[in-house]
Amino acid sequence: MVAVATVITVLLGIPLGVLLTVTGPGALAPRPVLHRVLGLLVNLGRSLPFIILLVLVAPLTRGLVGTTIGSTAAIVPLTVGAVPFLARLVETSLREVSHGKVEAALAMGARRRDVVRTVLLPEALPSLVAGTTVTVVALISYSAMAGAIGGGGLGDFAIRFGYQQFRTDITLLTVALLLVVVQALQFGGDTWARRLARR
Template sequence: MCLQIFELFCKATLATLEMVFASAVIAVFFGLPLAILLTITRPGGLWPIRSIGRVLGFVVDLTRAVPFIILLVILIPFTRFVVGTALGTAAAIVPLSITAIPYFARIAEVSLREVSPELIDAVRAMGATRAKIVRSVLIPEALPGLVSGLTVTMVSLISASAMAGVVGAGGLGDLAIRYGYQRFNTAMMLWVVSILVALTIIVQFVGNTVSARLKAYNR
């Protein structure tokens, strides 16, 4: 019996980690270019086109404003179209990614905006192209902040992945609902919460450590 419960926890934890890390990778892949566009198209940016910045900003803010549990339900048809099902770990990655992309984009935008304008102007004066400035100045200088932003995003994804268990997404949230809440097993729910807290602490610690070392290296 104990072995079966241990296996349940192991499978659920691995499923949660799969959802979180896959969604985080997708969030960076799409969110970072979005953050760069938001940064360079703002007034005073490298490529100031106010209309593009406003449209992108509106879409990002609109997506962020929708509560995750509602977004989860709204995206069920789209999730079925993408992965063929609305249940399980793979299906949960779709809404998790869509909610993480604008979240990370806004955090990354803040970090990119904090890069010294004097440094950017100096590189531009040397004849560097916009693409060169983004690759060689913006991203490297903002990297510690980007890592911190990714850490915050992953912590939010851990919480959201547990919420996704409501619709049978798998992972620790699903374990807490099916074996804890529905069976009135308080001990099971407390164990799930403990694991989620531990995962959050580990992710936060690793992210803070990497960010601190990058800051020290940039100095």
């Protein structure tokens, strides 16, 4: 559930973050109206509590996968909640790239899309990896909440077999497992980002 949502989030969130960056004031292709609209949509997506988002996107979920219950159905709200989050992190990462490098590429005759592909994304790669890691950790948290309404996964397991059956040991075991998974992912992402930064 989290893996599929992560892949879709990366495929949608990175281009959206790039678009937010290049359409901003003083950027490669300033489009004030488009930038404001995209920024508003991203801010709205990020400001909604996930438990409310689960209910709001239920019609979309039913339309796409035919149901609102289960791990497959949970992928839709997970993705909808995570794309704006990652897009904003991508925008922040790309803005940190030295403006001098962008100007140098343009001065050498690079087209705008080439600047994105050969300067912005490679220079921001360590930060993009770190941002993606943060997003995956957030997705794990979201997936645990999705379990509260039958979304499946570890959250569903903890509620059904731990909380509802008064099995504190199962609840604690699930929490411990989530902590291990999150720590492993965070460590892996941080290590990868550091290696990329050294290169």
